[in-house]
Amino acid sequence: MIDDQEKSSARPAIILLIAVFLVAGFSVKYGLQTMTWIEGKLWNSDNPWLSNIPQALPQSAAAAPPPAAMMAMTAMSAKPGKPGKSSPPSPPAQLRAYNYEFKSPWPGNPAPKGSLTYTEFHYDSGQVIVFFDPDSQVDTMRTLKTSNPAEYQRFATVFADKPLNTNFEMYQAVYQTTPAQLSPIASPSDAMRMNVLLLWKLSFGLDLPCDGDFYSFDWSNAKGFQFGNPDRKVPVAVRAFDDRDHQFRFIFTAANAAADRITQSDINSVLQSLQVLPFIDR
Secondary structure, X not given: OHHHHHHHXXXXXXXXXXXXXXXXXXHHHHHHHHHHHHHHHHHHHHOHHHHOOOEEOOHHHHHOOOHHHHHHHHOOEEOOOOOOOEEOOOOOOEEEEOOEEEEOOOOOXXXXXXXXXXXXXXXXXXXXXXXXXXXXXXXXXXXHHHHOHHHHHHHHHHOOOXXXXXHHHHHHXXXXXXXXXXXXXXXXXXXXXXXXXXXXXXXXXXXXOOOOOEEEEEOOOXXXXXXXXXXXXXXXXXXXXXXXXXXXXXXEEEOOOOOOOOOHHHHHHHHHHOEEOOHHHO
16 A cells, blocks of 8 residues: 555656656757747747748749830831831940949930949939949858858858858848748757858848749849839849859839839849940940
8 A cells, every 4th residue: 555655656756757858858959959940930920021932033024025125126217318218226225334234124315323332323204223333242252251260160060061152042042041941850950050041031131121022033144033023113122143143233113103114024124134344345
């Protein structure tokens, strides 16, 4: 009888001890992952846009020819004194700034208005292109590799399984990461890597509030990300990279509500024609 009572009173203590060992074991093996998972939930509650990832631009929008180019191809002006005869269409105007140039998507030759870090092109019809100085964009990967060897070694260790070699790869990894990808039972290396990427995502933020309209593109001369949908008649921001990992930022907007609508094809025509200014024209 006494032995049965002692066994009965000892059972809760044994169960509690087993529970302590289980919790301790889980904490040792999954403590880091659990903490990052909890942090991700908290960050997402305060910043719901962390769950946004870029969607590929629709092929119809990405491949559509720019209206200005189509007009230049089809519009023919008659030569004086020769009815019915027409002259070749003039090519679209080239806009130039910071040793780069791109085709103008709208008629007219807007005078550039410069500042310390960007140049604005204002059209009489109301559209505005803001082109940021590429040299003012932070070269994060170069800074990581050259500023502090110890810091770069820690960075390289965290991303050893999935190394980031260019600024584009870094932004791509950051924008593709969401708190939902965190897990209490993930490997410690995955948990640490995603924690760093989410911290960067918080730091980078969105170039413009885009109400979930967040896109990616990959063309022959440029690849990158677009924030916003021009069909909503809101400003659109673009962060692009060329094959040398140079970074370019644009904002497409309108000076007034009466301005002609900016289309996706207009934006595409600028980005797809972006190139280094020929040395002879500098």
